[in-house]
Amino acid sequence: MFSVDLKSRTPIYEQLKNSALELIMHGVLKVDDPVPSVRSLASQLGVNPNTIQKAYQEMEREGIIYSLPGKGSFVSDKIKSNPMLLNDSIEKLRTAIYQARLYGVEEETAIAVVKHVYERGISNES
Amino acid sequence: MFSVDLKSRTPIYEQLKNSALELIMHGVLKVDDPVPSVRSLASQLGVNPNTIQKAYQEMEREGIIYSLPGKGSFVSDKIKSNPMLLNDSIEKLRTAIYQARLYGVEEETAIAVVKHVYERGISNES
Amino acid sequence: MFSVDLKSRTPIYEQLKNSALELIMHGVLKVDDPVPSVRSLASQLGVNPNTIQKAYQEMEREGIIYSLPGKGSFVSDKIKSNPMLLNDSIEKLRTAIYQARLYGVEEETAIAVVKHVYERGISNES
C-alpha cells in the first residue's frame, strides 16, 4: 500500500508521511487500523529501517498514528484536530505562492494549479 | 536594500535571490543597474563573501543578473525570458498545494491564500 | 577513474566535468551508475571537498548527474536532452575558430584539426 520513489529528491520519510495521509484520506486506512511494522515496511520498500522509524516518530508526534508498545502502530483520530499542522502547511503554501509570483506566475495560473491539484491530485508522488 | 534573516532555515543564498527579485519587481533595481559588489554586500549583511558569491552565480545562471569580472554585477533583462524558472516554480507550487491538501487545507482556503499573496504580498518570510 | 591536472589553469571543477563526460561517453559510467562520493573523490584526488561539490552541483544542474542527499550521486540520463549545453559549446567553438583565424590558422588546417579530434580524441589536456 505504501509507496515511495527512491529517486525523488523529497526525503523518503516525507514521502512515507504523505503516502500514509493519502491512504487515510482515501479511506484505505481507517481509525485504529494497524500500520505495518517498521521492519516489515522497511524490507518491503527496500528502505533503511531508520528512515521508517523517523517517519513513524514524526507521524506519532503529529497525531497521525499512535503506537502501543509491543503491539504496533495504529491510525489515530486526532489528525483533523491538529491546527499546528494546518497552519504549517498554509505557511509553506504562502511561501510557495510568493515564490511563484516572484518568478512571474500569474494569479490565474496559480489558481488554476490549485483547482487542478484538488480535482485530480498529483501524478508523480511527492 | 538587500535583507536576509540569518536565523531562517532557508539558505542565505536563497534569501538573497528572493530579495533581489523583489527589488527588481518593485522597480527599485532596473535593468543594467549595478548590484552591490560581493565584498561590500558581504560585510554589510555580516555574511561570508562566499555565500554572496554563490547567490550571485546562481542569479547569473538564472538570468537575473550578469557579472563582469573586474567591473561588478548588474541587473539583467533576461529574467522574464527563462521558461525553466517559471516551470520550476509552478512545480514547487503544485507540491505545496498537494501537501496542504493532504493536511486538510480546503480548496477555498488555498485559493484565498493565493489571492491574499497576490494582492498584498507576504509580510516577513523570504 | 577521474583525473585532474592540478597544475592546469583550467579550473579543477571544469576538468572534473570533462573527466565525467569522457567516462560516460566511453561507456565506463552508465546511467544510474554511482559516481564517487564528494569526500572520497576529494581525498582520492587530493582536492578540497568543496571543489568536488562545486563540480557535482554544476553537473547536476546540467543534467549530467543527479544527487540524492544521504545516498550519493548517480549518472543521469538527461545529458543528451539539454539543448543549452549544445548551443553553449557551439558558441565557444565559434569563438575559438574565429580566434584561430585571426592568428593566421588556415581553413584547411582548422578542418584538419576537427577531423583529428573526432577520430582520435585528444591526448593530454582536459
Next chain:
Amino acid sequence: MFSVDLKSRTPIYEQLKNSALELIMHGVLKVDDPVPSVRSLASQLGVNPNTIQKAYQEMEREGIIYSLPGKGSFVSDKIKSNPMLLNDSIEKLRTAIYQARLYGVEEETAIAVVKHVYERGISNES
C-alpha cells in the same frame, strides 16, 4: 576604428587585440602604420588606460606591434612569422572542438561552423 563591447565577458584587452588583428587582416592598418596612443584610445573607447596598456604590451610581446619610445606604437611585420601564437590558437581550437564533441556536437556540425566562420566571420565581437 577599434571597437570593444564593454558588456562582453571576453576581457577588454583580448577584444582590443582581436580588433587590431582584424584591422590588420582587412588591410585597414598596414605595416609601420601608427596605432592610436594609449591615452587617446582609452578616452575614445571609455576604457581604463591600464587596460589599453596591457593590450599593447601583449601585442608587442606577440610581435603584432612595436613601439618607439617617445614616438608611439606601430604595426609590425612579424605577425605572420610567430609560430608560437599559431600553435597556441590551434591548441585552444583543439580544446574547444574536444569540448564540443563531448557535449554532443557532430563532426559535420563542427566543420560547418568552421566554414561559416571563415566565410562570413563572426557577427558580434568576441
Next chain:
DNA sequence: GTGGTCTAGACCACA
C-alpha cells in the same frame, strides 16, 4: 555513511 550550506581567508586575472 551521503550531499548541502556556511565561515574564514588566500590568491588570481582584469579594470
Next chain:
DNA sequence: GTGGTCTAGACCACA
C-alpha cells in the same frame, strides 16, 4: 577596486 577559484574545516539533515 571587481568577480572567480580554491583550501581548510565546521555543522546540518537524511539514509
